[in-house]
Amino acid sequence: MKNTMKINRVETDLLILGGGSAGLWAAHRFAELMPGRKVCIVDKGPQDWGGLMAMAGGDFEAVLPPDTVDGWLEDLVYYFDGLCDQPLMEALLSRSAERMRDYERFGCEFFHKPDGSLKSVPQRGLPHVKLYPAQVKGRGGELMAKSLVARLKDAGVTRMGRIMLTDYLVRDGRITGAAGFHCISGEAYIFKAGAVVAASGMGGWKTSYGKNTPTGEGMRMAFEAGAQLQDLEFARVWNMPRLFAWEGQTHLFPLGARFVNRLGENFMNRYSPVLGPNTDPHFTTIGMALEIRAGRGPIIFDVSPLRGEDMILLKPQTGWQKLNYEKLCRLGLDLFKDNTEWVPQMTVSHGGIRAEIDGSTAVRGLFAAGTARSMEPGVYAGGFALMTTAVTGHMAGESAAAWLRDADDAPAPDEAEAEALLTRAFAPLGREGRDTLTPKQVLTRIQATVFPYDVSIVKNGPALERALAEIRRIREEELPRMAAADPHYLLKLHEVEAVAFVSELFVRASLERRESRAGHFREDFPRMDPAGPSWIFVRRKADGTAEFTPERVPLEQWRVPLTRCYQDNFTFVEQATGKDR
Amino acid sequence: MIKSIAPEICTGCGACVRICPLDALRMGEDKKAFIAYPEDCMTCFLCERACPSGAIDVDPLREVLPPTFPDVPVELGGGRA
Known part of the structure; x- marks a missing residue:
């Protein structure tokens, strides 16, 4: 890096990467427990924007009476086809009601029925799991973020925006801080920290209004620092309107909405006579893909079975969702009146x-929270993320406080190493030459490689092998050619490098899992492994490459046996093995 | 994707520039906000909602992405033109 470039140095007790739900909760809890200590939240987006939480509708999952943690845990073991970390999930569910009560105390209201009880919406046909809708549909998540930020201001928590961190600083296996740059000024930053909470979200493919910022650099940084990753084979393929963005379809299926094919058939009844259309989007998108492949597309969203009285829950009342809805209506795209075409769309990675349980990782002093850590195997019930990010953020803040109380003072970051990392991070800035590529050009090629349905939805070995070869080619040949004209594009460039990193791990992990389970469907291995569920962990080898290691889920040590699987509700195995092809 | 910021209505308060999650908007030398990086807009409407004078118009249609079904014709739900 040029000697003239300014390096800003910031010292803090706790550094938090990411100002979304998990990061805000971690800061809140840490500040409560350690009022004299310094906390600093760094986000690559605007200061105090609240991350993806600000885009969320505000629906929250919580175990409230008469439900019990045991009932929910049984649901999740079944729903996750056994890939459920039972001690972790039990800890999260046990604390879910506390966080919901915190939100109510902060002034975030949930929807009450005329009799005063809370409205709830059951999820995915599960007996217990349900979400509690926000009172004001369309701004629930935004209000939650604002309520947390207000508390952090009172507690004196430092919040910094527009800073992208590119590397963790580690000394002798202990985190000492992080380095990065400001995406407007272009100034470099070195943070010295006693502990770090990674609340930087999941990986993703920059596909839509609310899933454009999670790109996986936090995952890449943790991997390079020595932390392990897991569940990379699971990506969220969401059902989305072809032409616009929509949030809140999760509510519609339990109330009667459905997708129909070109022939007007409610095709999910065929793929799951038990659950029909009221199921997880992962399975809906498999159904969509099989219909489109068979020439029975396009897929139309049919809300005609909905009852009028339920519409109040569904039509956006405020916030971006209302503005979006009104503009779409003016274009003749009224979701509640017109036939709208929907398509499966890959969005984000579930891996992390x-x-x-407490958030600690293989790197001493590095804690993971929210969607930066992996919690679900590619299936997703509405309201799950607002709950899990709140609870794991709160827990990580608590764990970091306890750890800092007992730990020795953090060593200072190695200055030479930090500057070398910054030099590497800044290298593409101003790069010139006839064969340079923009980050957007490379992103589009990665998307074109990973999005096809035989790589992302109905996966098969040969398609995955082809995708892997192409992603590796892009990483070797095209990433080094990317150039950034200014610090704004430097941020995008580092995002695209992370998207490529996550994409390779997604494809490799998808090849490694030679079975179909939870949010992973292999047409060439359509059944679950009879040996039972295993996780696939990823760690960095000494040569820098990734090593994938399966590890059996220790069901015999845990309370809930795997007596039935959610996947058994579907007939995709029969589809894949020859019938109806 | 963001369509326009009307310079005659923009008061230069900077609210849209501060709130854009993608850093797509910047303040010009004329003290008016402008669309600096249009291709980075994710259609979140935060800028339009933050603008106190109604100067911003965001188009609700989303970006066209590489297809999920490259070999299936568009009229049958695929991505082949």
Whole structure:
């Protein structure tokens, strides 16, 4: 890096990467427990924007009476086809009601029925799991973010926006801080920290209004620092309107909405006579893909079975969702009146950092929270993320406080190493030459490689092998050619490098899992492995490459046996093995 | 994707520039906000909602992405033109 470039140095007790739900909760809890200590939240987006939480509708999952943690845990073991970390999930569910009560105390209201009880919406045909809708549909998540930020301001928590961190600083296996740059000024930053909470979200493919910022650099940084990753084979393929963005379809299926094919058939009844259309989007998108492949597309969203009285829950009342809805209506795209075409769309990765229940990782002093750590195997019930990010953020703040109380003072970051990392991070800035590529050009090629349905939805070995070869080619030949004209594009460039990293791990992990389970469907291995569920962990070898290691889920040590699987509700195995092809 | 910021209506308060999650908007030398990086807009409407004078118009249609079904014709739900 040029000697003239300014390096800003910031010292803090706790550094938090990411100002979304998990990061805000971690800061809140840490500040409560350690009022004299310094906390600093760094986000690559605007200061105080709240991350993806600000885009969320505000629906929250919580175990409230008469439900019990045991009932929910049984649901999740079944729903996750056994890939459920039972001690972790039990800890999260046990604390879910506390966080919901915190939100109510902060002034975030949930929807009450006329009799005063809370409205709930059951999820995915599960007996217990349900979400509690926000009172004001369309701004629930935004209000949650604002309520947390207000508390952090009172607690004196430092919040910094527009700073992208590119590398963790580690000394002798202990985290000492992080380095990065400001995406407007272009100034470099070195943070010295006693502990770090990675709340930087999941990986993703920059596909839509609310899933454009999670690109996986936090995952890449943790991997390079020595933390393990897991569940990379699971990506969220969401059903989305072809022409616009929509949030809240999760509510519609339990109330009667459905997808129909070109022939007007409610095709999910065929793929799951038990659950029909009221199921997880992962399975709906498999159904969509099989219909489109068979020439029975396009897929139309049919809301005609909905009852009028339920519409109040569904039509956006405020916030971006209302503005979006009104503009679409003016274009003749009224979701509640017109036939709208929907398509499966890959959005984000479910994989993340492997962490203990308390958030601690293989790197001392590095804690993972929220969607930066992996919690679900590619299936997703509405309201799950707002709950799990709140609870794991709160827990990580608590764990970091306890750890800092007992730990020795953190060593200072190695200055030479930090500057070398910054030099590498800044290298593409101003790169010139006839064969340079923009980050957007490379992103589009990665998307074109990973999005096809035989790589992302109805996966098969040969398609995955082809995708892997192409992603490796892109990483070797095209990433080094990317150039950034200014610090804004430097941020995008580092995002695209992370998207490529996550894409390769997604394809490799998808090849490694030679079975179909939870949010992973292989047409060439359509059944579950009879040996039972295993996780696939990823760690960095000494040569820098990734090693994939399966590890059996220790069901015999845990309370809930795997007596039935959610996947058994579907007939995709029969589809894949020859019938109806 | 963001369509326009009307310079005659923009008061230069900077609210849209501060709130854009993608850093797509910047303040010009004329003290008016402008669309600096249009291709980075994710259609979140935060800028339009933050603008106190109604100067911003965001188009609700989303970006066309590489297809999920490259070999299936568009009229049958695929991505082949």
